[in-house]
Amino acid sequence: MSSRTREELQQVTVLFCGDSGDGMQLSGTQLSTTSAVYGNDVSTLPDYPPEIRAPAGSLAGVSAFQVHFAGHKIHTPGDNPDVLVAMNPASLRVNLPRLKPGGVVISDRDMFSERNLAKADYATNPLDDPALGSTYCLHPVPISSLTLKALEAVDLKHTAKRRCKNFFALGLVYWLYARPLEQSLAWISNKFAGHPLVAEANRRALQAGYHYGETSEAFAVQWSVPRAPVEAGSYRMINGNEAMALGLVTAARLAQKALVYSSYPITPASEVLHHLSRWKHLDVRSIQAEDEIAAMGSTIGAAYGGAFAVTGTSGPGVCLKSEAINLAIMLELPLVIFNVQRGGPSTGLPTKTEQADLLQALFGRNGESPIPVLAPDSPADCFAVAIEAFRIAVRHTTPVFILSEGYLANSSEPWRIPSLHDIPTIEVQHPVEARGFQPYSRDASTLARPWLLPGTPGMEYRMGGLEKHPGSGSVSYAPQDHEAMCRLRADKVQRVAAFLPEIEVNGPEQAALLVLGWGGSYGAVATAVQRTQDKGLAVAHVHLRHLNPFPSELGEILSRYDRVLIPELNDGQLALLIRARYLVDTVSFSKLQGQPFTITEIETRIEELLS
Amino acid sequence: MNTVPEDIKLTRKDFVSDQDVRWCPGCGNNAILAQMQKMLPELGVPREKIVMISGIGCSSRFPYYMNTYGVHSIHGRAPTLAMGLKCARPELQVWVITGDGDGLAIGGNHFSHALRRNVDINILLFNNQVYGLTKGQYSPTSPLGAKTQSSPDGSIENPVNTIGVAIGSEASFIARTVDVFQKHMSGVLKRAAEHRGAALVEIAQNCIIFNDGAWAHLSDPDKRLENVLYLEHGKPMRFGKKGEKGIRLNGFTPEVVEVAEVGEDQLLVHDERASEPTLAYFLSRMGPPHFPTPLGVFRAIDKPVYSELLMQQVRTAQAQRPPDLDALFRQGETWVVS
Incomplete structure (x- = not known):
């Protein structure tokens, strides 16, 4: 114990992966909740196959869960993991390329049988490969047998005991990052309240994993990640x-x-x-x-x-x-x-x-x-x-x-x-005054029509998918009525813009580069922009929540930047809209891999554009 | 459902809208419209509680001509709007107006599922065996060999049996009537309105332009009694000018017999409430040339009603658990940062 060093890290990304039935999603959610309750900021991403149960041990059946926890505000599940927990050869093959050089590999040695190696297209056992051992910090741990041993005294069937190995792996990761066990112990007791033996087995497996980390000489360093400054309140x-x-x-x-x-x-x-x-x-x-x-x-x-x-x-x-x-x-x-x-x-x-x-x-x-x-x-x-x-x-x-x-x-x-x-209430009005009502009359400011309900006496009216006369809503094929209705419907939607909050610009109001994002790329873009700003680059970030109508001031904001970079998980769809609407020659950054942007990808693109 | 106070009796005129009816003169739809406008006041349901929902096609113009609430929706989808409306407002009386193309071709899926779920709606399917509004193509109920705009050499499609689809969909109320049989239609429509659950009424309707005379064997006063079997619950199945013919079961096959020869006690007795649809199925297969066409109620059974079950589950949940949104927010593990 005395030879151990303790080091502090600002952030860590752990990827749990294994066969679909190995319980990796559960290990991942446990680590994220424990870390969040401890006080870190947390972001997670599961990655599972579309098949409910692909053949056991196959590459197609690999299920993964990535957890990113930090001592500061984070916005993404992390780019490349620092730690890879791989419960079988297939999961190692699928996910090893994503691990950071020098990263930690924890693998269940017991599962690297010849048969399982073959299913993952390994001719030889990668855990014995010296090249792998020199690139990464390799920890082949007999997780399955250690779990069974720890549960010797528990009166459960062999197969039920083996299922607890995900908690052994979790316990080991808890030790590695000095995580408290209480949250998961309480979760197990609550979850398996009706099955005391199963609860006991999982508790023991979790503790056994933790103690293994503590006693095994293989782990020279224990890391800690400090609490993040977080707004007061209740969280989940x-x-x-x-x-x-x-x-x-x-x-x-x-x-x-x-x-x-x-x-x-x-x-x-x-x-x-x-x-x-x-x-x-x-x-x-x-x-x-x-x-x-x-x-x-x-x-x-x-x-x-x-x-x-x-x-x-x-x-x-x-x-x-x-x-x-x-x-x-x-x-x-x-x-x-x-x-x-x-x-x-x-x-x-x-x-x-x-x-x-x-x-x-x-x-x-x-x-x-x-x-x-x-x-x-x-x-x-x-x-x-x-x-x-x-x-x-x-x-x-x-x-x-x-x-x-x-x-x-x-x-x-x-x-x-x-x-x-x-949260402000949502005001709803249903007119009941039948005299002089018109189903397609308009609110002067929003152009909304009244939300008239069937069941209201005296207002029986008919409507449908046919074009209408403005006001009465009666069927009309008159040329001027169609044009008037098309323009009314368009104008009505455009008027939503008058109710939108002002766009937040993160960064300089005028600069060489604006990164314009939308949707779920927010985390990666915001972090990448922050990092490049920290390096002194003149870059700002605007993230669109409203894609139609666009906020009224968007055109003016775009005009203040030399270039506009638009990262999207498509082939440039927002870029097309922005070019068409504002005649801005956008730089599209498109990714079509079924995976979110990494921070590094956007950071690199920003640096390329500004170099 | 609220009923109309005794002193405000509605009349046919109350159900006539201000729109000019634009169906062809002589179209069977006009007769159906007239019967609905005449029958609805008899139900005692306030006009504002009635909603007509249609799809696309000639029949689907129906809601515009009824002074009730109405939606002329899109092709084949009327039952889906009706289902959503019933879930939001179970107290409304909802009618779906559809045709053989709208209900059995493009909307066949929804037709079948609305019946299966037993949503409390009434579906009127105007069957004229042809596409009218798109100008004369064959429909899913057109007979094999039908020469139409899109089948100049004769249709090579086997027609669907509307009543059979309804039976297969486990419908709880199935009936058939004819556009020009005013009194009969009025009775069937009223039965449909009063049925708890999904009611299907197939209305044999004449398209005077594209398929004139498709139902002549039923509507022609001279042939009618020979060709129609009026279904009456608990009554032996007799037809013919003087009721001299009847339907008997020979093994698993129905056959037409002379009542005088076999005796009335040999005849099949109609039972619209039979829990199994076997009899309804026999009836659904009858028609020309060897059998009369059954008209009336094929099946009327009690079955759990979707919209009622849904609201029961909601009420049960509300009785068991307070409507506490905050508790929902706090489901699972929470922690406090101070």
Whole structure:
């Protein structure tokens, strides 16, 4: 013990990986919660295969969970990990290339059998490879057998004991970074309250891993990561999908409305349906529709009836919904559609992230079809965006698009739990004065039409997808009526801009370079800009939350910079919009790998442009 | 549902909207519209509580002509809007107006699922065996060989059996009537309105322009009694000018018999409440040339209703758990930074 050194680090990134059934997602979430409760800032990202259970030990079946914790504010799950916990050969092969040079490898030596090596295309055992040992800090630990040994006294079957090895690995990482065990011990007791033997086994495995780190001579250094300065308040970890679900139900409560959520199961949005279907006590009425079109149609029906109606899906689902979205635009009903974007086209990359549905949201329908579009910039931000989407939908009687991302949906960060009293209520009005009413009359400032509800005596009116006479809403094919209605619908959406907060510019008001981002790239862009600013480069950052309409001052802000760099997980869609709208010759930085930007990628691009 | 106070009796006129009806003169839709406007006041449901939702096609212009709430939606999707509306507002009476193309081709999926779920809506399917609004193409109910704009050499598609689809979808109420049978239609529509759950009424409707006479064997007063089997619950199945013919089951096959020869006790007795749809299925297969076409209620059973179950679950959850949003925010592990 005395020979051990203790060193302090400002931040650490750990990647747990193994076979789909190895419990790596659980190890990852435990480390993130423990670190968050300890006082670090935390950001996490799971990476799992689309198959429920790919063949055991195969490269396709590798499941991973990355945890980034730090003694300062962080915005991303970290670029390259400092530590790789690889529970089998396949996971080592898949994830080793991402490990930082000199990084720590902890591997379950017991799983490196000839058969498993073959499944991972290893001719020889990499753990015995001297080259690997000289590049990385290699720790082949017999995790499986040590776990079994630690659980000798527990009366459980062999297979049940083996399942505890993820807690052994976690315990070892806890020792390595001087993490307290209490949070996980309490979690185990609570989770397995009905299975005391399983609880006991997991507790022992966690402690055995920790003690192994303490007693094994192999680990010469124990690191610590100090607490981060964090705003006071109550916190929990939250991912984007749960934040979205909470935001939607909160919006409905703020208006004292029922929430109708209609959706067809699709990765990576289904989790929102799972959450909302459990919250009926808050008057959430969830519908699992027979297809994406039915989900959209029933959302329209519910909005027509006066509920807060929302549907959620991913890109391929939006394709199917688009005709019905246009009906909602024609009927001018307040409702929300969110798209948890994934890699496309077609089925594409169901579990991987992308931002390539921006133009689809803006233009992917027939005719002139304007719709407000918002994008959250972090997992927790999905909560605020969901509420804002409903605020806009109701104020302007329009469907509203939210572009979330697979990355935001699945990754987690600490969320400061809001107080309901701090969130302004959403005012909803349904006219009841029948005399002289017109279904398509307009609010003078927003151009919204009245949200008239069936059931109101004396207002029986008909409407549909056919073009209308402005005001009465009666069917009209008159040339001037069509033009007037097209312009009204467009103008109405443009007027949303008058209600948007002013753009925040992070950095100099005038400089050589502006980095303009949107959506989930916020963390990587903000950190990269901060780092390059710290190096003395003249660069600023603007992140767009409102993609349609753009904030009014955007054009003027863009004109103050020599160049505008637009990093996007698509082939330059925002860049196309900015060029078209503002005649700014943008520099597009496009990535199409199903993975979020790393900080380094953006940092390097900024430096290249300014060198 | 609220009922209209006794002193304010609604009349047919209250359900007529200010829009000019633009169907072709002589179109069967006009007769259906007239019957609906006549029948609805009898229900005692206030006008504002009634919503007509349609898809696309000639039939789907229907809501514009009814002075109720109405939505003329998109092709085939009316049942989905109706379902969403019922989930938001279970107290409204919701009618879906559709046709053979809208309901069985482009909207076949929703048609089937609305019936399966037993959403408390009434679906009126106007079956004229042709696409009218797009000017005369064959539809999913057009017979094999039908010569139309898009099948000049005769349709090579086997038609779908509307009643059979409804049975296969486990519908709890299935009926059929004919556009020009005013009294019969009025009775069937009323039964549909009063049914708890999804009600399907197939209305044999004549398209005077593109498929005139498709239902002549039913509507022609001279042939009617020979070709129609009026279904009455608990009654033996008899038809013909003097009810001289009947339907008997021979093994697993229905057959037409002379009642005088076999005796009435040999005839099948209609049971619309049978828990199994076997009899309804036999009936759904009957029609020309060897059988009369059954009209009336094929099936009317009690089944759990989607929109009611949904609200029951909501009420149960509300009784068991306070509507505490803050508690939801704090689910899972939380910590305090001071």
